[in-house]
Amino acid sequence: MxxxxxxxxxxxxxxxxxxxxxxxxxxxxPRGMPTGAPRGGGESGDNSxxxxxxxxxxxxxxxxxxxxxxxxxxxxxxxxxxxxxxxxxxxxxxxxxxxxxxxxxxxxxxxxxxxxxxxxxxxxxxxxxxxxxxxxxxxxxxxxxxxxxxxxxxxxxxxxxxxxxxxxxxxxxxxxxxxxxxxxxxxxxxxxxxxxNIDPKTGRMLFMRRHSELYDANFVLLDKRTSQVMETVQKDRMVAFPDYLKATSGYEGEDIDGNRVTINPGDYVDYWKRKIPFKYLYHPTKGPVPKYDPESGRFATRYLTFGDFKRIAEEENKWFEEINGRKPNQYEVRYPEEAFLHATLITNESHSRGWALQYGREAEDHIRDIRRLKEAYNRYKKLEESTPKEELWKLVHRDELTRGILGTGGKFLIPEQKLPSEWLDEAIRTSYKNLEFAKQASTSQEQQAKDTEETRRNLITxxxxxxxxxxxxxxxxxxxxxxxxxxxxxxxxxxxxxxxxxxxxxxxxxxxxxxxxxxxxxxxxxxxxxxxxxxxxxxxxxxxxxxxxxxxxxxxxxxxxxxxxxxxxxxxxxxxxxxxxxxxxxxxxxxxxxxxxxxxxxxxxxxxxxxxxxxxxxxxxxxxxxxxxxxx
Known part of the structure; x- marks a missing residue:
């Protein structure tokens, strides 16, 4: 070619x-070298x-x-x-x-x-x-x-x-x-x-993108599952976090598992002064509890800064090492910016768990009511065959089984309008609806809490x-x-x-x-x-x-x-x-x-x-x- x-x-x-x-x-x-001095790379063979x-x-x-x-x-x-x-x-x-x-x-x-x-x-x-x-x-x-x-x-x-x-x-x-x-x-x-970026001799910051970057720097976090950017962590942003209850003095007592332990000042304890075991420090339900103020009826919170989360991240890494007998690897180690965003997600997670528990308690009441209503329905269905209507309602108001369910609303029922079995049938259907609501609400809140926990686990730098x-x-x-x-x-x-x-x-x-x-x-x-x-x-x-x-x-x-x-x-x-x-x-x-x-x-x-x-x-x-x- x-x-x-x-x-x-x-x-x-x-x-x-x-x-x-x-x-x-x-x-x-070169400058400062006499003319004729040997240099590398020449034909003299000097390879300097x-x-x-x-x-x-x-x-x-x-x-x-x-x-x-x-x-x-x-x-x-x-x-x-x-x-x-x-x-x-x-x-x-x-x-x-x-x-x-x-x-x-x-x-x-x-x-x-x-x-x-x-x-x-x-x-x-x-x-x-x-x-x-x-x-x-x-x-x-x-x-x-x-x-x-x-x-x-x-x-x-x-x-x-x-x-x-x-x-x-x-x-x-x-x-x-x-x-x-x-x-x-x-x-x-x-x-x-x-x-x-810090001069090891003087401690001076060498470079900055803007004069305020030292205080308002932004950190990006990713979702490990999708690699999408989840949120930007800002150093100048504070996060409200529970102020956990700790022992103020040393004493002999129990932990929440019933084991006899020595409790030292600064140990996490619950409201009955039982120690929170070290292994439960990051457990969603058995972990530390916030302080409670009986006068205001509120639980204590406090603001945490980015510097606080540096300390929290170090504590979590030490906890991991003691629990697992080894240091966390490059994927398990906790960074301050991760701990920062974890705190906000823990708040959402705890909120969902609380509502799941509330709706779950209501579900227990509805299940008990349905069982009692069905028993009453079967009894009054048989009584209606041989008892006058006026007498039936007198029995309903005196019956311990139905009196608690009937409440004040029963006083306004006109006996001529409904039979007790009809009223009980409606009450059963209403209780089933209430149970369905409690079931769906509690389940969805629990699912949301678990989804938030999963998201928190997958947040990475x-x-x-x-x-x-x-x-x-x-x-x-x-x-x-x-x-x-x-x-x-x-x-x-x-x-x-x-x-x-x-x-x-x-x-x-x-x-x-x-x-x-x-x-x-x-x-x-x-x-x-x-x-x-x-x-x-x-x-x-x-x-x-x-x-x-x-x-x-x-x-x-x-x-x-x-x-x-x-x-x-x-x-x-x-x-x-x-x-x-x-x-x-x-x-x-x-x-x-x-x-x-x-x-x-x-x-x-x-x-x-x-x-x-x-x-x-x-x-x-x-x-x-x-x-x-x-x-x-």
Whole structure:
């Protein structure tokens, strides 16, 4: 295949290239170094630091924008670049100005591959620009696994394209999993003690989106079952919560199960000063009780702040550890924002349980009345055959069985109008209706309480969902890159790029955590024969009425590689899942930098530059094979 533009000046371009093209830059002495001092990357063999030449500077070519077709890519090659990143602005379906990998068929891919080989140009790939992570966010701000699968498939198409065209190199995709407050940038840490936004030396807040964010930051919570955004938790919002009764002094007594115990000051007790056992602290009906004021006839409540829920979350995690004999895993651990919203749902849940109990008590009265009315009906039906009507009503008023049911309303009944059996028959029908109402009302309130409890159990922070599903998709893409690589020495690898500071993954340490978790999942896929979401085996449908947490790995894992050791899998994961550090995106943090009092603009810029450099140095220290393999 021949590529010739018939443009003399363009065709003459390569012949006029400098002899230095494709070689290292001239070895000028660095500032402060004497002329002639040895430097890395030169012909002296000093390998301390590489020095890059003109050919090493690449170009990004968004397909559909900078290049409309294969010929457009070739025109960029003729400009003299030695490295081109072929980017796809479109996703799912291609448009004129936003191509997707599906636009380029076998012939076009072969042409690009041959052009790169002939002209010694290195191709890399950038997946769909508008895909931000693997959370599956839609236009309404909700998340879904289905949308995440679409995003994964789109990046997989870019990996296939890279396999056909480049055969090696990075396939870049954006991070940006979900929005999180800058003031509370914690990575998988429910205590919030390791806040990436706090200077460990001074305790100063480094970045803010707005001046009030420290006090009114918003946290998003998801429904684990549907991945939909349930509600936003605000730090400046207070929640009314029961003020639970506690012992004010120590004494010997009983717990609510009748066991002899020692009760210490601060222990939860009920209204009879019996201790609430530790195991019942979070039980919906046997747990702590609110204080009662006999003068006002009201139960005590108090306001809780977000800071209170940090303490409550820590207490619940300690309770879990003591009850279960182990620490909660990443899905079971309680976060403050979860405890915050749990408090509001517990209020609704308790309200429903209270009404269910009230209607249930009325049902008992109606059942008793129906039984007594039926007995009276059968008796008076027989008496009506031989007793005058006037005497029948006298018996009704004197009868203990009917007197309580008749009440004052019976005094206004005219004996000539109805027989006692007729009145009793109507009373029975009315009692059945009342029972039906109590039954339906109590049942619906109990159902509502259980539904609220189930919703409360399934409320999670986005980072829990990120660790369960998106890291799985990243791992699958890493395996796809491994399968599409042609040369083990020059692998194709998924390169996750930092994007916006406002979203998770924008901070380098968040990005590093995401890479580590995704690599761990890839190692699991390659070495473990069974998986939670595998392709074979029986699905366990429980009949106990309790939802099972999906953690049991009982189904066949479609990615399992028989005979592969964990060490081999770890090496593959490090080769095929990495990072693209976008220095421009990292520089976006500058606009959120909080200036230090007494410092000038220039001095604050230098302080930000120092932070910027330290972030890159941290990534460099963590570098392991391909973790920080691609820089832009």
């Amino acid at each position: 021949q590529f010739y533009s018939h443009h003399p000046m363009a065709d003459y371009f390569n012949a006029m290239d400098s002899e230095k093209y494709g070689r290292s830059a001239p070895q000028d002495a 630091e590489p020095v890059y030449g003109v050919k090493d500077i690449g170009m990004s070519v968004p397909l559909g924008i900078s290049a409309a077709n294969v010929a457009g890519v070739y025109s960029k090659i003729r400009m003299g670049t030695g490295a081109i990143e072929l980017g796809f602005p479109g996703a799912v379906s291609s448009q004129r100005g936003a191509h997707t990998p599906g636009v380029y068929g076998h012939d076009q891919r072969q042409a690009l591959r041959e052009m790169g080989a002939i002209n010694e140009v290195t191709f890399t790939t950038h997946g769909a620009y508008n895909i931000m992570g693997m959370m599956g966010r839609d236009e309404r701000g909700n998340f879904s696994i289905s949308n995440a699968r679409i995003s994964k498939d789109e990046i997989a198409r870019a990996i296939d394209f890279a396999g056909d065209v480049a055969g090696s190199g990075s396939v870049v995709m954006h991070s940006g999993e979900f929005e999180r407050p800058m003031t509370d940038m914690v990575v998988d840490d429910p205590t919030g003690k390791h806040n990436l 986005p980072v829990k969902r990120l660790e369960e599903h998106p890291t799985r998709f990243y791992a699958e893409l890493g395996i796809r890159a491994w399968e599409r690589s042609k040369d083990p020495e020059k692998p194709i690898f998924l390169a996750i790029e930092n994007l916006f500071p406002e979203r998770f993954g924008g901070h380098p340490e968040e990005l590093s955590w995401l890479i580590e978790k995704s690599r761990d999942r890839m190692v699991e896929f390659l070495t473990e024969k069974h998986d939670v979401y595998g392709v074979g085996g029986e699905v366990d449908q429980l009949s106990t009425g309790k939802q099972k947490i999906v953690t049991d790995k009982t189904r066949l894992n479609q990615f399992y590689q028989e005979g592969m050791s964990e060490e081999e899998a770890r090496k593959l994961a490090e080769q095929h899942i990495g990072v693209t550090l976008d220095t421009g995106h990292l520089n976006l943090w500058r606009k959120f930098w909080m200036p230090i009092q007494g410092k000038s603009i220039e001095e604050n810029d230098l302080l930000f530059n120092d932070w910027y450099l330290k972030q890159i140095e941290k990534l460099a220290k963590k570098r392991n094979d391909k973790e920080c393999s691609s820089y832009r």
